């Protein structure tokens with residue numbers, strides 16, 4: 001990590017919690033850079049995770065921000081990983097409220113199997129936490145009742161979350177993608193920071209244009225340019241993705257100034273949970289009398305939101321039918 005002071009609150013000039021879309025000049029290569037400061041720190045600190053677990057969830061939140069910010073309309077993008085490792089489930093979602101100027105709402109949590117986690121010692125590897133033997137990653141886009149729900153699912157192939165994401169784009173959307181995710185705790189301040197970069201080779205807009213993977217010899221030039229761009233993208237160090245003193249624009253310039261890079265308006269991300277007393281009340285209202293009795297401890301029903309760790313306390317009387 002750098003010696004620069006860590007941004008704790010987000011002052012006006014802060015470029016944290018920002019997703020910056022970009023395009024390589026003259027190519028159909030588009031990407032985004034994301035940098036998370038307080039947004040990721042708040043989410044991770046709401047839970048009592050070990051550093052290794054927090055790091056994975058942090059990367060997952062970066063991925064969710066990259067994908068969520070691509071949605072142009074009101075809606076919710078949810079990403080879920082189910083695994084046979086010490087983290088049976090990772091969930092994060094990104095809500096575009098559809099209100100102009102409002103940041104995207106990000107939240108997420110990891111389900112931890114303490115028993116399995118205990119087998120891996122203090123510093124469990126990705127393979128121990130998530131692994132690649134069994135499981136899947138699912139992405140759901142929900143744009144409300146009138147729109148169709150979209151869901152894509154891929155196997156958990158890869159030795160890092162970045163690899164799983166790359167594989168997702170290749171197999172589920174046939175889009176060659178380079179992606180790097182990173183999250184770590186600043187050893188001095190104890191604040192979590194995270195960042196990521198994604199570069200995609202989009203199919204040409206015109207009809208009949210083949211995608212990169214299916215192109216014939218004549219497309220070698222394009223293939224070379226794409227390979228070079230992925231090598232540059234891959235050369236980004238984790239520290240650069242988290243460094244608060246290096247803006248996304250400066251990072252992009254450093255990587256792609258030879259080809260030329262064009263940036264577009266940034267979108268912003270903030271931690272916000274969608275849980276509410278009303279929503280949980282309605283859920284409990286659907287419980288049978290037996291289930292309600294079972295959920296009652298010391299005369300109260302306490303419901304914990306897994307996303308933000310808030311506790312909601314209800315009196316069982318609230319649900320008794322007259």
Ligand SMILES: [Zn+2]
Pocket residue numbers: 273274275305306307308309310
């Ligand atoms: Zn909540």
